[in-house]
Amino acid sequence: MKNAALEKSSHLEYFNIAISVDCVIFGYEDKQLKVLLIKSDLEEFEGMWSLLGDLVRPDEDLEAASYRVLQERTGLDDVYLEQVYTFGATGRHPSGRVITTAYYALVNIHTYKLANTDNELHWHPVSELGTMAFDHKNIVDTCLKRLQEAVLEHPIVFNLLPKKFSLRELQDVYEAILGVELDRRNFRKRITLKGWLDDLNEMEEDVPHRPGKVYCLKEVFGRHGKKALKPAPVLHS
C-alpha cells in the first residue's frame, strides 16, 4: 500500500472498517463432521446460528485473534488452525462495515469443554446446517471445501481423533469429511502408502465385535500434522 494514502487518509474516512475473525471449529462425533456454533445475538438473525468470532484488537496479530476466540470459547489451546479466506462484501454485517477473516480449526470434540457454561453453544452436523446468520453458511461451505482438499494431502484429520485409533475410525472420519463412502481395502492401501501411521501393536478394547489394530500418527509430523509438507507441484520433470 502506498504510504501517502495512509498518511493523508482521514481517520473517520478510512478507519471506519472493523475487522473480525470467524472460526469454523470442526469436530467429529457419531460418524458425523460437526461444527461448533452459537445462537446469534442480533435481532436481524434471531434464532439463527452463527460462527464463533470476535473483533480483532488493534494490538493483536490477526492469527492471534483467531486463537483467542478458540481459547475463550472452547478452553482449548494448541489446536490446529488454518486461515481460509477473507469475506469483505459491504453488506455482510447489518450493524456496520465488518470484514472478516475465516479460519477453520480441527479439535477433538471429546477433549473439548465449554469454557463458559454457555448453553447457547452447540455442535451441529455440517450436513444439516440450514440458514445461518450473516454470510456464515457461505463461510462454512468455503472452509469445508478447503478442508476436503487439505485432508487428501496432509495428515491433519488426526486432530479430530484421539491419539490412538483404529483404521475403521480413521476411515469413518474421512467419509464424514468427504461425504462419500470409501472402499475399505483401497482406503487402507492408500493410508499405508502415505506412511503417516505407526502401528502400536495394540488392539481396540470394548468394541462389540472383533477388535482392530490401533494406530497413531507418526511423531515426525508434529502435534498437528503441519510438518508434512506438500511436495512442490511439478508437472513432468
Added chain:
Amino acid sequence: MKNAALEKSSHLEYFNIAISVDCVIFGYEDKQLKVLLIKSDLEEFEGMWSLLGDLVRPDEDLEAASYRVLQERTGLDDVYLEQVYTFGATGRHPSGRVITTAYYALVNIHTYKLANTDNELHWHPVSELGTMAFDHKNIVDTCLKRLQEAVLEHPIVFNLLPKKFSLRELQDVYEAILGVELDRRNFRKRITLKGWLDDLNEMEEDVPHRPGKVYCLKEVFGRHGKKALKPAPVLHS
C-alpha cells in the same frame, strides 16, 4: 462475530485498524514470470520495491478494492484476480496497524499500458526479487506458491498469453511459473489430455525456424478460465 462486541466497542479502540489490498500482478515476457512493482514511498523502505495496493474504502467491497487498484494502475479491466491470503501481523506496517488482503492477478503484459505515466512502476522477474518493502516479499512468495498449484488444475495461464499461441509458448509459460524444465512430448500429451485447447489450423508467423501450430483456449472456459471447475476431491469411491 458477536453483535454485543461490535455495539459496545469504542470507535477509538476497535476501528483503529486499517485494511488494505495488495495486488501481485503477474505478467509473462521473455520467458520469465514477472511482477509489477512500484518504488516504495516510505522513508523506512527507501529504494525498495513494493506491491500495488491501497486502503479499502468503507463503502467498497474488498474484492472491488483490488479491482480498483488494478484498474487505476494498469488501465486494464476484466482481469483474472484471485484472493490468496490476509496478512495481519501487528508489526507489518511501520506507520500503523494495517491488515492487508493479498490478491494475485494474471495479465497479458503486452496489452498493459501504464495508466498514469508513473515511471516508478516496473516489471520485475520474480526469480530476481531481492528484499522488498513491508512483508511484500513474503506476500509474493505466498501468491507464487498458490499460482503454481492453480496452474496445474485450472486453465488460467492463458491470461498471461495472447489469444493465439503455440504449444511451445505455452510450455515456456508453465516452465517460467513452475521454475522447472518440462519434457516437450510429455507436456503436449498432458495438455492435450486436459482438453483445454482448440486447434486453430493456423501456423505461427515471423518465427526464425519451423513454425508451430497455433491454438487458443476453448470458449467454454470463459474469458479467464474460471469456468473450469476442479472435480470434487474424492478418495476412492
Added chain:
DNA sequence: CTTAAATTGTGTCCTTAATACACAAAAATA
C-alpha cells in the same frame, strides 16, 4: 542451391496410483 542450425511433431515402454472386487478369520452375543 546447398548446407547447417533451430525447432516442430510424434509414440513406446515403464512405473506408479487408483479402482473394483470376495473370502476367511476373529471376537462378541444370543
Added chain:
DNA sequence: TATTTTTGTGTATTAAGGACACAATTTAAG
C-alpha cells in the same frame, strides 16, 4: 454352538506421469 459383526488381506484392470530418440520443416548462411 450358531449367528452376527467386523477385521484383515491381494489381484487384475485402468489411467496418468515420466523417460526417452528421430525424422520433417523452415530459416539463415554461405
